[in-house]
Amino acid sequence: MPPPGIDLPHVVLVSVGGEIATNCDTPLDLADCASGGETFAPATWTRDLPDLGLVARIGTEDLRAFSGADGGAAPEHWQALAGRLQQLAGDPEVDGVVVTHGADGLADTAFFLNLVLPTRKPVVLVAAQRPWSAVSGDGPLNLYDAVRVAAHPAAGGKGVLVVANQEVHAARDARRTSAYRMDGFGSVDLGLIGVADPDVVRFFTEPTRRHTHRSEFELAALPESLPAVEIVAAVPDAPGRLIEAALAAGAKGLVVDGAAGLSAGQLAALRRAREQGIVVVATSATRGGRAPEVTALRESGVIPGDNLTPTKARTLLRLALAKTTDPTEIRRFFREY
Amino acid sequence: MLRIQAGALAALLLPAAAPAQELPVVKLFTTGGTIQSLGKDRLKLAEYREGRIDGETIVEAVPEASRLARIEVQAISAVSSVRMGAEQGLPLARQLAEELARPEVAGAIVTHGTTTLEETAYFLHLTVRTTKPVVVIGSMRPWTAVSRDGPLNFLGAVRTVLTPDAAGKGVLVLLNDTIHSARFVTKRHTYHIETFVSPDVGPLGFADADRVVLYRSPVTRHTGDTEFDLDGIEELPQVDIVYGYQEASRAPIDALVKEGAKGIILADSAPAHGNAVLEALAAGVVVVRGSRKGAGRVVLSDRTAARSEITADNLHPQKARILLRLALTRTTDARELQRIFNEY
Structure with a gap:
């Protein structure tokens, strides 16, 4: 391992908070700070984990102000966060960016950034399943690994990355798979694209769907507030009231999770929504496999959401609706991203 | 739901119906295996020694495939996969390269028994210089079985070969609608339909009823x-x-060195292997540290590097063997061999 020096890559650690930036009052607070505690400024990481200096020159930035209730970036701050990350990535002195985040909303923030940051430099989101202060906490190793990945030349151009539990996942496919166990993230149906192993960072595959530098979604062109899209779960005996309420509240699009199980009342409400020009996307409630492009969906004008989770389909639909309401074009987005 | 999917599939296939001479050519190389095997009756799912069908029979059984492509059949062998090896692999790789060089050939399919399918697939992945898709298929149930998987695996392979996204991704393995890279795939069950998996890394994509989708591209070196x-x-x-x-003897290592083996892959090791390995290295035999665990890389330790042993990355021992055989045709230098294991 090379000694610390000016030749090391420059990685900026951006804190949006989360378990990884939280010290609880006792080390046995594993799931939350039941006995009290608070988040800390990024300087604590470099003090507690000087090993970071062995793999990169570390800069820090405190963006905890963007944090929402779950310790991750609140969606109303996503655009501001993306804007600052793009500035950092555009700095020729910066080689990579690490963003710490609450584990809960990480996959959704990562997917949004994956669609709007035009950078080819590594942008790595990292979280911990346990607070920084926990006994056998995963925060320190996750943070160290995230910095190693952000400093690695092969990490560029693969879209926004998620690092946890010694694995590297692609933002599009990463999902939280456990509320508190160490294998907290996975890419359901697919798999990791690389590993942060004790000896080396190694990539095995790369995502083929469009992202970051190959994305057509421009941060600067986005309206201050993205078009409203609501998620509705298909339930065989549900009336259509939730769909009607979403429309009454001004939704421009709907994501229906589990389209095959829609009730007659929901189908009728969706038909009225389609007549009003509301764009409807279907996701598969199986959390494995795509919402297939079957005849029934095609005939009803519902756009298949590929294998995206409902929240990710919602993010893509909001970005799509900010550009167009043309269903053919939106269908293309769901095939290409 | 089934009816809807069949309809979607038919809709997908219909527009491609064109005069046969205008269709792209897909080569079907047959080597044998369960997909070509016949059982006594349709409930014999795991026992099938009643002879084999040829590639033409597979093509005739799935007429939809011939609406998409002109399938040219070429038999290489008709054996169980445990009888496959370099004797069949070398001519297969050469004939694949030769046929794929024809401009009208869109890609190739290879039938194979499932037990060693991943070994032949990885061998082709490392040796066939092409950017055209090569899809290795098999089946978990014999051709005669109820709910046999062979016909759909074949049709999925034809559709995958004709998918532009499939080009340049190396040799692909397709069973159970799931498209794996030859580099990562392994057989992990003795008879289930969902048997082929790529531990940790996952598949590259899927041949779904409505569309073939590819989400991943391997970044390790291969084919082209x-x-x-x-x-x-x-x-x-x-x-x-x-x-x-536990308590493994050093005898297998000594016997292999005596027999003239040029390389040994360790699928984990035991204390008694220690001195045997040192003596093997001194005799000029290359030793590669692999793992029997089925997932994860063998981490390169300072001690392993100092002893000139090579680590197998996350290659399963049976694939590390294929790579080492090919690597030894070029070098015996430990650093160069480790580079090859890092890159392929």
Whole structure:
């Protein structure tokens, strides 16, 4: 391992908070700070984990102000966060960016950034399943690994990355798979694209769907507030009231999770929504496999959401609706991203 | 739901119906295996010694495939996959390269028994210089079985070959609608339909009823980007695998060195292997540290590097053997061999 020096890559650690930036009052607070505690400024990481200096020159930035209730970036701050990350990535002195985040909303923030940051430099989101202060906490190793990945030349151009539990996942496919166990993230149906192993960072595959530098979604062109899209779960005996309420509240699009199980009342409400020009996307409630492009969906004008989770389909639909309401074009987005 | 999917599939296939001479050519190489095997009756799912069908029979059974492509059949062998090896692999790789060089050929399919399918697939992945899709298929149930998987695996392979996204991704393995890279795939069950998996890494994509989708591209070197060249190579160096377990004896290593093995893959190791490995290295035998665990890389330790042993990355021992045989046709230098294991 090379000694610390000016030749090391420059990685900026951006804190949006989360378990990884939280010290609880006792080390046995594993799931939350039941006995009290608070988040800390990024300087604590470099003090507690000087090993970071062995793999990169570390800069820090405190963006905890963007944090929402779950310790991750609140969606109303996503655009501001993306804007600052793009500035950092555009700095020729910066080689990579690490963003710490609450584990809960990480996959959704990562997917949004994956669609709007035009950078080819590594942008790595990292979280911990346990607070920084926990006994056998995963925060320190996750943070160290995230910095190693952000400093690695092969990490560029693969879209926004998620690092946890010694694995590297692609933002599009990463999902939280456990509320508190160490294998907290996975890419359901697919798999990791690389590993942060004790000896080396190694990539095995790369995502083929469009992202970051190959994305057509421009941060600067986005309206201050993205078009409203609501998620509705298909339930065989549900009336259509939730769909009607979403429309009454001004939704421009709907994501229906589990389209095959829609009730007659929901189908009728969706038909009225389609007549009003509301764009409807279907996701598969199986959390494995795509919402297939079957005849029934095609005939009803519902756009298949590929294998995206409902929240990710919602993010893509909001970005799509900010550009167009043309269903053919939106269908293309769901095939290409 | 089934009816809807069948309808979607038919809709997908219909527009491609064109006069046969205008269709792209897909080569079907047959080597044998369960997909070509016949059982006594349709409930014999795991026992099938009643002879084999040929590639033409597969093509005739799935007429939809011939609406998409002109299928040219070429038989290589008709054996169980445990009888496959370099003797069949070398001519198969050469004939694949030759046929794929024809401009009208869109890609190729290879039938194979499932037990060693991943070994032949990885061998082709490392040796066939092409950017056209090569899809290796098999089946978990014999051709005669109720709910046999062979016909749909074949049709999925034809559709995958004709998918532009499939080009340049190396050799693909397709069973159960799931498209894996030859580099990562392994057989992990003795008879279930969902048997082929790529541990940790996952599949590259899916041949779904409505569309073939590919989400991943391998970044390890392969096919169009390979440094291995079969020109003038008639046989490959002997490399064998030694299994590590409690109280394992050093006898297999000693016997292999005596027999003239050029390389040994350790699927984990035991204390008694220690001195045997040092003596093997001193005798010029290359030793690669692999793992029997089925997932994860063998981490390169300072001690392993100091001893000139190589680590197998996350290659399963049976695939590390294929790579080492090919690597030994080019070098015996430990650093260069480790580079090859890092890159392929």
